[in-house]
Amino acid sequence: MPQMTDERVRAGMTREEDLSLLHEVSMKTAGVSRLEMCIQCGTCGGSCPVALDMDHTPRMLFAMLRAGMREEVLRSNTPWICVSCYHCVVRCPQEVHIADVMYTLKGMAIHAKLYSDSTAPHFSQTFVDMVESFGRSYEFGLASRHYLRHFPLRLPGMMPMGLRMITKGRMAMTPKRIKQMDQLTAILDHAKTLELTS
Ligand code: SF4
C-alpha cells in the first residue's frame, strides 16, 4: 500500500503541480505552518514513535498534499495516529509545524466525512484523556490501551520495539504528571467553554 502510494505521489509530482491543496491546508493551520518549506528529507518519519502505525509517514503525506491528492490525504490515518509528541517538529530542518498541520488535516477530514479508520476517533479520545489526566502524552499507556482494545493480536509483535524505546529512554513505562496541573485544567476547561459557545 505505501509503495503504491509512493508511485502515485511520484506520478503526481511529475504532472504540473497543483498547490491549491497545500495552500489551503497552510491557510487553515494556526500561525505559520511553513508547509511549503518541506524538502522531503524524511527526518519527521524517522523521528516519529508511531510511524509504523501510519498509512503514510508525514513526509509522504506532505508530498501527497503537494500533488493535490485531497481524498487520499483526508482518508489517511496518519493525522489520527499522530500523538503530538513534537519529536518531528524539533528535528525538522525546515521548522515545518508538522503537529499543527496534523490537527488541520483532522478537522478537514471530519468536515469532509472522509476519515475511514474507525479506531482513529477512539485513539484521539484516549490521547485527550491522557493529557487531561497527566498534562502530557503518555505513549506507553496510549499504545497499550489502543492495541488491547482494537488489535490485541498485534501486541506481541509490538513488544520488541516498545522495549527498545523504553531502554533508549524514548518512552516511559509510567506516566509523569506535569507540575501545576491545576493551571492546565483551568485552561482546558476555559477552552471547552469557548468551544460550547462558539
Ligand atoms: S522533517 Fe521537515 S523538511 Fe523533512 S520531510 Fe519532514 S516536514 Fe519535510
Ligand code: SF4
Ligand atoms: S508530532 Fe506526530 S508526526 Fe510528529 S513525531 Fe510526534 S507523533 Fe509523529
